[in-house]
Amino acid sequence: MICIKIGIISIGNEIVKGRTINTNASDISNFLTNLGYEISYILACRDIKEDIGDSLEFLFHKCDIIITTGGLGPTVDDITVESIALNLKLELVLNEYAYSEILKKLTERGMEFTPERLKMAIMPVGAEILYNTIGTAPGMILKYNGKVIFSIPGVPSEMRAMLPEISRILGPSGMEYYSLEYDVKGLLESKIASYVKELIKKYNYEMLIKTHPESRETQNRKVTIEIYGYGKSRKRLEELAQQIKQEIDSIILNKL
């Protein structure tokens, strides 16, 4: 049902070594999932050209849309755009739109145009820019072999500010996503596992049911039940979720 596959690459040593929790990836993913898109993979790699290239290559085979975050700034480890160009064998040129955007911001803020800041305007041939309404580094849109790569900053506020523009460019997904979640105390997920399996089949895989156990499995037991799916009609998804919830409730009440 879902055609457009999206992959995310979070670039930065700080993520891969566990210094920084990757909230950027979940923010992007959550935003796009709620618009009816489906995310296939999230990758995080270090600030190493080859690793960025390999991550891109992996997702190029798997996804239609790739979103990278991080590595767009002025510092020596900001090498995202360069690594993408290298991997796709595209020439790097001064992007005039990026240049004039950066120049405008630096002038407004009384800042110098240093070589490090100029770097932020160097992009592969054919790239377009995504305006950064908060920081200086522009984002990038690159169409290549029927795929689209969006490169956005790693600073969370700057990243989040670009998401509406990405969804505008992607256009409507044509799908709705709906999720219903609720907690059941005193339940072990293994107790309802076989019923859940049957229910998913009974509803023809239109909705998926996940059980998320929390804390210690046997003490203060609590399971969050999640009923979710994609479909053309939100109303139908809501109705299905309610029906499935009622079935689960009656299983818990009558069979356990």
Add this chain to the structure above:
Amino acid sequence: MICIKIGIISIGNEIVKGRTINTNASDISNFLTNLGYEISYILACRDIKEDIGDSLEFLFHKCDIIITTGGLGPTVDDITVESIALNLKLELVLNEYAYSEILKKLTERGMEFTPERLKMAIMPVGAEILYNTIGTAPGMILKYNGKVIFSIPGVPSEMRAMLPEISRILGPSGMEYYSLEYDVKGLLESKIASYVKELIKKYNYEMLIKTHPESRETQNRKVTIEIYGYGKSRKRLEELAQQIKQEIDSIILNKL
């Protein structure tokens, strides 16, 4: 310098669609980094056999050690072990150690041995188990073609409880990791970018220097400076970090 490369795969729709922030990956990564190991990649994929297999394959080419989290439980979407076996073309058999561990726990807790719970004892030929001191699902250690795959649960408390055992099996990394971080208010990272680049070169790439800008780039400016690296001697790393910090401080004081 660092020889052993580690990759992490977090398995679960909830992560890839942004419902759950991937703290498991950063917990594992942080734990191992502080023991002197280096993590190369973090991947997150959905509960889809092919996607799990493809993620594994990608990391198999890049890493020596692969750690998967999630998908070990009794529910229909818990397919990690099965997917690994499928990808590596290994036969699945009843693992007697896993079986007796699960049986012991179920008996202690007065619980039934359902087919869903039996599933947790099915592992590839040659797999060993990692004891789960909290929940029922055992973890798995699988050696294959000179690589080692650790599969641990996705429930954070169960996952964390297995990390010391993983590090015991890995043995000492032979390296130390050290990181020094501090905040500088009123600084723009682009202002010191060229100096940072020179400093990294001057210290022969023994330590890396990262600047993490926070909040809006131009309002309430704050940059976290991170000086970090791997080496044989922790004392040397600490001294180097202090020297570099002093150089950065004097640059900020004298040149900006």
